[in-house]
Amino acid sequence: MMWKFNEDFSFVKQGIQFILLSLMLLIVIGLGSDKFYWIFGKNNYVTLHLMIEMLITVVTMSISIQTWLITPYILSNRVLYAGSLFLTISLLEMIHALSYKGMPFFITESTPYASTWFYMFCRLLLSIGFLIIFFIKEKEIRSIYRWFIYSLPFVIITGCFVVIYAPTPILPSLMIEGEGPTVLKNTLQYTAVALQMVIMVLLLKNFKKAPKIIFLLLCSSIYLIMSDFLYTMYQDVSDIKNFIGHMFELGSSYLLFRAIYFSSIEKPFQQLVDTQEHLEKSREKMHHMAYHNEITNLPNERFLMESLKKDLYISKSRKAIIAIGIERIAAIKASLGSTYADQMISLIAQRLKNILPEKYLLCLLREDYFVVYIDEVSDTHQLTQLSQKLQLVMEESFQVQHFSLNSQLNIGIALFPTDSYREEELIRFAFYAMHEAQKTPTRIRFYESSISNEMTERLLLETDLHDALENQELFLEYQPQLDLHTGQIKSVEALVRWQHPKKGWISPGVFIPIAEESGLIIPIGQWVLETACKQVKSWEAVGLPPIKVAVNLSLGQLFQQNLVEIIHDVLEKTQLEPKYLQLEITESMTINIDHMTTVLHKLKALGITIAVDDFGTGYSSLSYLKDFPIDCLKIDRSFVQKIQSNSTDKALVDMIFSMAKHLKLKVVAEGIEEIEQLLYLIESKCDTVQGFLFSKPVPPHILQENYQSLHNDAKSILDSITTSEV
Template sequence: MWKLNEDFSLFKQGIPYIILSLVLLMIMSFWSEQLYGIFGENNYVTLHLMMEILIIVVTMSIAIQSWLISPYILSNRALYIGALFLTISLLESAHALSYKGMPYFITESTTYAATWFYMLARLLLSIGCFFILIVKEKQISTSYRWLIFSLPFITIIGCFVLIYAPTQILPSLFIEGDGPTILKNILQYSAVILQVIIMLILLKYFKYAPKITFLLFGSSIYLIFADIFFTIYRDVYDIKNFIGHIFQLCAYYLLFRAMYFSSIEKPFQQLLDTQANLERSREKMHFMAYHNEVTNLPNERYLMELLKRNLYISKSEKAILAIEIERIATIKASLGSTYADQLINMVAQRLRDVLPEKYLLCMLREDYFVVVIDEVNNEHHLTQLSQQLQDAMLASFQLQHFSLNGNLNIGIALFPADAYKEEELVRFALYAMHEAGKVPSHTLFYESSMSSKITEKLILENDLHFALDNHELFIEYQPQIDLQAGKITSVEALIRWRHPKKGWISPGDFIPIAEESGLIIPIGQWVLETACRQVKQWEQAGLPLIKVAVNLSLGQLFQQNLVEMIQDVLERTGLESRYLQLEITESMTINIDHMTTVLHQLKALGVTIAVDDFGTGYSSLSYLKDFPIDCLKIDRSFIRKIQTDSTDKALVDMILSMAKHLRLKVVAEGIEEVEQLSYLIASHCETVQGYLFSKPLPPEVLQENYDILQQNARTILKNLSVFEV
């Protein structure tokens, strides 16, 4: 369809030229004799001079344009075009000045000199265009342009010597009263034949550059018409001579249009398209940063910023409703994320149908909904609204052959009765929501007693203080596979906690506690040193040196002696800095000034810097050029639905394209299916990690199974025909 539209557009652009050509041909065919000398014998020299001035302006414009762009394009073809049209411009100038009836120019103006200057320009045009079309395009140096652009002046000097020799060397091409000689017609038709050959060569370029080819093709047609008229006119007063000059002028104008389009208009349009695509990408990234990917509802970031702006504007009582879908974790674990996401979407739609438009419905990361009510009349109204939301869930949700119930637990926190700060208000509503499942109505207002969970959190924090000394913390390593080499080139260090009483505790539970309590500083240093030392131990055990990726927390980035600490760790463990990669999250890039200083200091050590979970947070993309970033890690949330969700696919493609243009490496996380891997290979992703290749492993297990893991990786890649094992 696009091709048809473009062809039609070109046809529309050509209509004025077709009409002009038909009119001129009709004049020449039917009124040639009647229009002989129509402009008056004394005016033909002036008319000719005006036409030639226009031709000289056009050809000189092409030459100047080529000269100006050649330092930036550095193409031999562009340079040859400029030199060719500079020569033609000089020859046309000589033709105009030596035309019979013009003032004295070197010698008395004669038809002999004028005709030869024209004929040389015409032949040079066809020969030069033919040469430029067949020559192989290549890059040239800027100094080369001076040499090429000196040739037109050498050529014009040679032509002057040849034409204005004391003894006439060349035969006359035009006889007064008889018209063009046989020699002139032979030369003219030779130019026609060469022009036809050029048109045939142009045909193969049409599908690659249709507009430029269209303009050059039209120019060739006009030149051929001009050649024909210049072989059949009797003298300068013949209307055929005048029409020939019009066709010649049109031909040069189309050549100028082609040059202008290829060197200025087309690159400018491409720049505009690139800017438009980038703006659309930024809008998508911004929308994604402030909206949940499953429901497209405003997310936690949006909620917190809104509350920070609006919470204190009026003194009216406000409310936060936190809403949980019962058993959503069980549904996700048993049926998978796809069914769970479909259920969440259906619940979100029913909530929208019940809630008034003035209430804001948001979606938090933990699959919790939050409703913001700016003005609360009484608590009874909130109870009624909660019941309406509960009633909306009575009808079962049909997910293919599954019939699921979407019962809700609703917690309510009031401002200013329960909390003055936006974070506390949301947190207290979540506390009430977690307790709401224990009452028949499944709806609870926040009470201070619900904060007992804070006590549990404090206990966990206290246990975390001793976890490091009691050797409860340990590190597992997940291999990262280089898709080109088909081997393990790096690993990611992942901290784990096995509590003596509570068992395995998720990093998602204890890392935030470590951040808030400041324990992240000693824990982070321990992780870094342990990971670096482990790489050296693997080397001593016979494994090749591999890079280890260690996550840096926000608290560590604000650690005053972070750079010195990392340098000290590298020195004590003996690990070369290039084998250490430090990973930051995108949300850390908000504080541009501090991050720029710290990351440049870290980069000076020789370590590499990666942005983890790229695309899940939002900050100005300018940090990609401000920070010394080496690598982007595509979050598993994009990879999970890359085959089914066109938005995720588009975002992954955009990240890969952006990384390529910025010369950044890319690691895709969470590869669990061969189809996901196949798509990433086709998209030229460099490195992947995920359960398809290996889960995170204890160091001794990875060491013992290193060859097996690597062989398995190569087998998987071989099956996808990435390379030969």
Template sequence: MGKFNDDFSFVKRGSQFLVLTVIFLSVIALGGDQLYGIFGKNNYVTIHLMMEILIIVVTMAISIQAWLVSPYILSKRVLYAGALFLTISLIEIAHALSYKGMPFFITESTPYAATWFYMLGRLLLSIGGLVLLFMKDKEVKITFRWQIYPLPFLIIIACFAILYAPTSILPSLIIEGEGPTALKNTLQYLAVLLHIVIIIVLLKKFKRAPKIIFLSVGSAIYLIMSDYLFTIYRDVYDIKNFIGHIFQLSSFYLLFRAIYFSSIEKPFQQLIDTQEHLEKSREQMHYMAYHNEVTNLPNDRFLMETLKRNLYITTSHKAIIAIGIERISAIKASLGNTYADQMIDLIAQRLKNVIPEKYDLCMLREDYFVIFIDEVVHTHQLTQLSQQLQLVMEESFQVQHFSLNSQLNIGISLFPTDSNREEELLRFALYAMHEAHKIPSRIRFYESSMSSEMTERLVLENDLHDALDNEELYLEYQPQINLQSGEIKSVEALIRWQHPKKGWISPGVFIPIAEESGLIIPIGQWVLETACRQVKQWEAAGLPPMKVAVNLSLGQLFQQNLVEMIQQVLDKTQLDAQFLQLEITESMTINSNHMTTILLQLKGLGVTIAVDDFGTGYSSLSYLKDFPIDCLKIDRSFVQKIHAESTDKALVDMILSMAKHLQLKVVAEGIEEIDQLSYLVNSKCDAVQGFLFSKPIQPEILQESYKSLHNHVKSILDSISVLEN
């Protein structure tokens, strides 16, 4: 807006000068003869003196301005410009004092000295202007001005010496009653020619400084117009002479404006612009310091200051609601920060649509949302709001070409019931949020027992970062028995953690931590590579080729280079792809678009795909015909109740029948009793695994006891045949 105003003012002033020019030229064209001597012949000396005084004031002002700014600018060009206009100012003084009709000055005033003073000043202006244009500007010392500014006085002394010599050295430029001589006109046109060159040079540089060059070109045009009028007027009483002086004065004024703008106004405006920019930068920095850059929501700094300011104003009950986005760490680790940030921003938009404006919604650095409610009437109010927040999460998020789903884990702490300190209140809400995933509603109020549980969880997460490097993680393998041949043709790789201080830690404890923290990506790659290498080691030890089943997490399935990584592992371990089976869970099939693409790419490598824990995911069975699946694994919860619950038996029968029609293999997990095995054998199940045959064992033990395991399997299967007979 400021630039627009400057440009408008710029154009407006230019148009004003154009109108005045047209008026003066019209006066000359239409009434030059009628206006001859219009001011009275006795007044022309006074009028000329007034015009010259104004010209002297302007030129002297330019010189003084250059002198005053030189300590700050230290420009060679500025100093020479100041000296040039000081010279012109002194010459104009001499011209005014020697003008015909002025009192005695050295000698009687005649047109001779006055005209030559004018012409010398005019030529000096054109030549000096050209020199300044082509001069290479550089920084000079402040003392340099004391060397430059004495020159004008030497020049004016030389002019006096020549023009007031006892005998005339120079020819006359004016013949009284006739007007300018040919020599004067020649010198005048020479000055015009030099100024035309100046205009051409200036126009070539117009884009560098439009306003300065516009004013300079306008000054040159007015000076040329004054030159022309000074070559055609008859005598001093001619209106052309008067208007010529008007144009000359206007020319010096525009030149003064150009120099003033370049040396004072423009630097000052730049200083103002810099200050405004700094102020805006401060405001922007302040905004950035108190807002999250992804969602533009207030951040943790804003939240803590709000709590300190508002928590103790009234004694009313208040609450902190902490909202965690499930699997966001896995998405960030697998798809990258760009996808995760886009999803977080979309979630923020949905939350803002639900949360009343009087509540403060903030975004913490750890990708948690926090709501501060400064007046709570009843806890049911908080539960109802939390349920509304979860409801808006049911629809999938479209992040570029991915359709992503997530759930919210919500933790709530109350003031002053849980704590009367702002930091504790926030921490307790986060504790409750981390525990919320353990219950179906995923909404939990803080309980004092959570503090120790959360501390333990954070310690485990910290230790898990080092577990891989410290070789605390290892794999065990549970044999899978082919019921048709009675042989061990495949195993399932299961990860274990032997903590140096806490001992054995269940995968059910540390796997969720790995998924939330994003550690599942490097851990999953290590599991895959270790399992493939182990199969090749068994083969080298003389065991028959075996297929190894490896579980994939949701985070890995969204890993951008998953297919390339698996191919690299197969190449590195030299394992044939047919001996690797990748297992996904039924809950992962919800995101069908992405899942279809990634599973087809994995199938293209030659590996097989199995659905683990089948029957527990509550998802549509349509994915069985859409996905390239090879195997279904019946969850142990169904197998263990085959005889106890007729419903589970019916489900197992349905799974086996459906798999047969879809030409899928079926593996039953959790076989612990002979009766369970017998039922599955009779039902034509393809393979089983469970403690009845072997618990998960270390690879060395499996290798050493491979034959005895086979004998054990054979004896169990034989016992079933005997029982049936």
């Protein structure tokens, strides 16, 4: 870009110079050629003419030599023909100067006859040659043709000598002493002007292809045409018009030389310089890319490691690594795609930068984990306060295109030299603490040695979970749900289980968070949905009454672009009526009410029912209750288990029942383990209950085999409550 600016500026500068020189020479003519007649002295005109012709010869010969030197590298027929043309022009100019009137004896006595014809041949050959070269199709030719093409000028010169120096004059005279040019000379001169104008039109049509070169060629053509007109007006060699005509001709040759020099030497050299600058910038850019994250422009892991290697051991003062994990980012990436996740990461990075002091090093590792390096820590309280500030700025929603997304930060802290002296371990320990932080209420945790064992186990489980689905290690259990109005088991909840081949039964509370974090929850969730629907149809086939199955949806599934189509296909594939499928969401999933409302309405349109699981444990606004097409609320077991002992929990449960009644929603209570809890729920007009009081989650064949006995047991429990009340 810089070179382009300089080139444009040179256009202006050269254009001004061109205009000023032209005006100056034309003013001399305008003031009256008679006043300048013999101005240089009668005997000095021959010398001045010789000097100008020598300069023109040098310039045109330079063009020819320059072209000859570059042709081994640019084997273009046009370039070779141009070089040959200028060699011819330079030789004709030289002979024109030697045969000029007043010069010493050259073959014959010097006369205007020979000199003028040599000039006219030169002038016509220049325009005709340019036109021929312009219309020749450019192609690459063999190097051996250089010698052949450059020998053509000597053939042309020989022909001119034969014609002009024939014993008997063949050509008429072009100059009459004391009178000036003849009609024939003027005709030939105007013919050259016409040809040159044609060349100018052709140049203008191609101006955008090579602006500077064509600008120089146009200026050269204008000077040449001005010299042509002056050569038709002078009376003899002492006329100032003749001298100025030669000056314009010299200027034209110089501009031609500048055009050729620019195209063959200056422009390629400048392109080489530009290429080198581009390469240097590319190296700088590549270096920057190697040490910075492309999304946020923050330093990356390589930058962090090199910084730690240089700075960590300078002093033994306490230093800290803060690892920051973005909750739900994996689910957003899996459901909405990388574009949304990247935009959210970029927004989070900006908020973090606004909070952190400039002296702290903020880096982005592994695409969605931030790390802060603090080279001087006074006490751990300082780190806790900083972590709380970082979490605080995350409370406001992130607007990512048409989604309003929320997230939290899990923060882990490792200290140097307390936790480790090695930079790799320090970072790893901070990440271990970060993963464990999500289990704490504050979501902030300092590293402890016990965490390493837990994290190693977690990573091994994540690796095994990738193969669990394919190896059929996952299975479903179903917990019956009792309809308190009829005393019948009309629905069940499908719960996924994992039987590890070596470690045995793995708690869902352990592997479900791993699945959500790794993105495996989407294929697992789809498998659960399809398996549960098949099982309901299987029960129906063996004679069990119709049973509704409740299936939990993960956050990742809810943000799948084709979730509705997937569920519709599952229902079609399993031939299950939509009314026998209930999808359960949690309050924490309401990170984007607009998106959720749209998706849930589409799901509702399929004919399925929708429930809010673990109601009352979330932190979102209850405004979604009026927007979402919800059928029922599920009271979390943590409330149910304390309704007899905790007045606050009892008040919350009462509030849920009241809210459900006014919103015309059904209520399902989980975790019923005691008769007293059941009695309270019956009095509160709860619709459905589930818990160990009636049945723990069981494999499908157990539920099938004990279906009637489960009903009998439930009836006994309900009858005992009725009897005790009486």
